[in-house]
Amino acid sequence: MSAPITAASKGAARAAGGSGTPSRRRWRRSRADRTGRARRTSTEGSYALYLLPGALAFLVVIVVPFAMNTGISFTDWSGVGTPEFTGLDNYDRLLGDDDFRESFRHSLAMVAAMALLPTALGLVLASALFDFVGRHAGSRWVAVLRACFYLPQVLPIAVAGIVWSWILAPESGSLNELLGAVGLDALQQDWLGDPDWALYSVMAVMVWVQIGFPLVIFMSGLQRLDPALHEAAELDGAGWWRRFWHVTLPQLRPEIAVVLLWCTIAALKVFGMVYVLTGGGPGGATNVPSYFAYQNFFENFQAGYGAAISTVLTVLILVLAVVALKLQTRAEDENS
Amino acid sequence: MTAVRKYPVLAALVLGAAFMVLPFLVVLMNAMKSPEEYSSDGPLSMPDGVYLDGLADFWERVDFGQKLWNSVLISGSVAVLAVVLSVLSAYAIGIGRIRGRPYVLAFFVLANMLPQEALVYPLYYLSKEAGLYDTRLSVVIVFTVVQSAFGTYLLASVLGGFPREVIEAARIDGASKWQVLWRVVVPVSRPTIGVLMVLFFIWTWNEFLLPLVMLVSDDNQTVSVALGVLQGQRDMDATMTNAAALLGVLPAIAFFLIFQRTLTRGIAAGAVK
Numbered sequence: 001m002s003a004p005i006t007a008a009s010k011g012a013a014r015a016a017g018g019s020g021t022p023s024r025r026r027w028r029r030s031r032a033d034r035t036g037r038a039r040r041t042s043t044e045g046s047y048a049l050y051l052l053p054g055a056l057a058f059l060v061v062i063v064v065p066f067a068m069n070t071g072i073s074f075t076d077w078s079g080v081g082t083p084e085f086t087g088l089d090n091y092d093r094l095l096g097d098d099d100f101r102e103s104f105r106h107s108l109a110m111v112a113a114m115a116l117l118p119t120a121l122g123l124v125l126a127s128a129l130f131d132f133v134g135r136h137a138g139s140r141w142v143a144v145l146r147a148c149f150y151l152p153q154v155l156p157i158a159v160a161g162i163v164w165s166w167i168l169a170p171e172s173g174s175l176n177e178l179l180g181a182v183g184l185d186a187l188q189q190d191w192l193g194d195p196d197w198a199l200y201s202v203m204a205v206m207v208w209v210q211i212g213f214p215l216v217i218f219m220s221g222l223q224r225l226d227p228a229l230h231e232a233a234e235l236d237g238a239g240w241w242r243r244f245w246h247v248t249l250p251q252l253r254p255e256i257a258v259v260l261l262w263c264t265i266a267a268l269k270v271f272g273m274v275y276v277l278t279g280g281g282p283g284g285a286t287n288v289p290s291y292f293a294y295q296n297f298f299e300n301f302q303a304g305y306g307a308a309i310s311t312v313l314t315v316l317i318l319v320l321a322v323v324a325l326k327l328q329t330r331a332e333d334e335n336s
Numbered sequence: 337m338t339a340v341r342k343y344p345v346l347a348a349l350v351l352g353a354a355f356m357v358l359p360f361l362v363v364l365m366n367a368m369k370s371p372e373e374y375s376s377d378g379p380l381s382m383p384d385g386v387y388l389d390g391l392a393d394f395w396e397r398v399d400f401g402q403k404l405w406n407s408v409l410i411s412g413s414v415a416v417l418a419v420v421l422s423v424l425s426a427y428a429i430g431i432g433r434i435r436g437r438p439y440v441l442a443f444f445v446l447a448n449m450l451p452q453e454a455l456v457y458p459l460y461y462l463s464k465e466a467g468l469y470d471t472r473l474s475v476v477i478v479f480t481v482v483q484s485a486f487g488t489y490l491l492a493s494v495l496g497g498f499p500r501e502v503i504e505a506a507r508i509d510g511a512s513k514w515q516v517l518w519r520v521v522v523p524v525s526r527p528t529i530g531v532l533m534v535l536f537f538i539w540t541w542n543e544f545l546l547p548l549v550m551l552v553s554d555d556n557q558t559v560s561v562a563l564g565v566l567q568g569q570r571d572m573d574a575t576m577t578n579a580a581a582l583l584g585v586l587p588a589i590a591f592f593l594i595f596q597r598t599l600t601r602g603i604a605a606g607a608v609k
Contacts, residue, residue, distance in 0.1 A: 048428060061459070145353045156584060157560075
């Protein structure tokens with residue numbers, strides 16, 4: 001619809017003609033000035049010029065470093081001197097590296113803790129907040145409760161890590177003290193130092209960190225649903241769970257897909273929490289790909305191997321990102 | 337029916353919310369205890385009085401004022417610069433409808449999703465070559481670009497729905513593209529731009545990996561990096577950890593209270609747009 005208008009108005013501007021003074025700064029001046037300006041537009045450069053600063057910045061900060069990283073992954077390089085081209089050796093080594101496989105297995109655990117669990121919990125919490133609290137207790141309660149669940153999301157990950165490493169400390173940590181105080185001494189653990197428990201502890205902390213994001217998205221999604229459907233189901237005698245399952249869930253499908261994919265990507269990128277809570281330990285029990293890459297870059301001085309790890313991670317994330325984009329475009333098409 | 341079940345559900349929700357904020361309360365409680373009180377009474381007792389020397393000691397020891405200033409300076413610069421860059425690119429894509437628009441947009445989204453692990457080593461290397469290593473400027477430059485990837489994507493889709501008539505009217509009145517951008521498009525898009533600024537500020541404040549690698553000297557570190565490194569080195573005792581946690585939590589809670597509405601709305605817009 002916009003194209004004909006563009007053509008028509010340009011034509012009108014040209015037909016009006018007139019002698020303008022192009023040197024004037026302000027455009028709301030005389031009629032003659034206006035039309036003169038409009039005529040000049042053909043020489044002022046195209047919109048593509050506005051993309052130039054962004055394109056240059058992206059070239060320097062994203063494209064070139066990314067290409068370099070991929071290049072480094074085909075070399076043996078300590079970070080100083082000349083990299084030695086070794087072809088696919090680094091990738092070959094990855095295939096046989098148990099630490100690498102372990103780190104990706106832990107990534108799956110992070111996907112469970114940061115995507116699957118928070119999405120499931122977020123759906124139930126958002127619907128409960130919306131249906132019960134929103135309807136019976138008022139929107140102020142909804143806002144307060146939502147804020148409580150969302151709070152960890154605004155916390156710097158390093159700070160959240162400090163809070164939890166102190167709570168989970170083996171001696172005089174709050175959790176162990178609490179267990180002791182209620183007589184459950186048998187359950188006291190070295191939560192982050194015991195290889196059997198460390199991964200679960202990190203996962204639990206990540207659920208706490210992540211839950212606010214799906215909750216907020218789903219709550220805004222619920223607002224666009226048609227309440228008539230719910231009322232009809234209620235009249236037909238459907239209980240809350242059945243309405244949740246058969247009415248709410250199917251309608252929230254676009255939001256669920258987006259949240260799952262975004263959270264999965266975030267889970268694959270986890271770095272800060274592992275750095276602060278466990279340092280990948282004990283004995284690699286909580287190592288994840290990005291921390292593994294970091295170790296190779298800056299601790300083992302094996303830049304080539306680190307680059308190969310991060311390249312594999314990147315490919316995985318980009319594939320997911322493309323799927324996410326496709327899904328999102330389709331959801332938008334359905335909505336409009 | 338609902339009247340009967342309403343209260344258990346409400347109670348469960350309140351309990352869940354309490355569990356979410358409990359860690360903050362425990363930290364607050366213990367940051368006010370002296371080391372002696374902490375070691376004799378443990379972490380679960382109420383503090384006897386308000387003891388703030390621990391906080392003050394920690395503040396002095398890590399030069400926390402400097403860290404705060406670094407974080408404010410870096411996050412503030414990024415928020416402004418990234419918005420400017422996003423506006424320029426989004427103007428070309430959303431209003432200018434340049435050729436290959438979907439591909440350009442897809443490029444920005446993918447750039448946004450790229451893991452920083454795949455950029456960190458070359459950026460570290462290049463910044464050393466360029467003499468920018470361990471400067472706050474290097475972090476500002478990198479995050480301006482990284483954040484503007486998301487900003488461009490969001491703003492371009494918002495501007496795609498900008499009423500063409502308004503732009504045409506300004507053009508007929510003789511406004512150049514530059515004038516249309518700053519006097520028509522930007523003022524009208526102010527709400528979205530505001531959301532983006534808040535998001536960029538907080539995201540940059542919370543960033544960890546790249547600042548950790550780029551900022552090694554004490555004078556340049558941000559709050560996140562300084563606290564994360566202290567914890568990573570495991571050389572803090574319980575009271576120090578508490579002071580660190582409280583000082584790290586306070587700015588985040590302040591931002592949260594100030595920007596709560598913008599934040600929750602903005603994140604919803606960003607994800608579903």
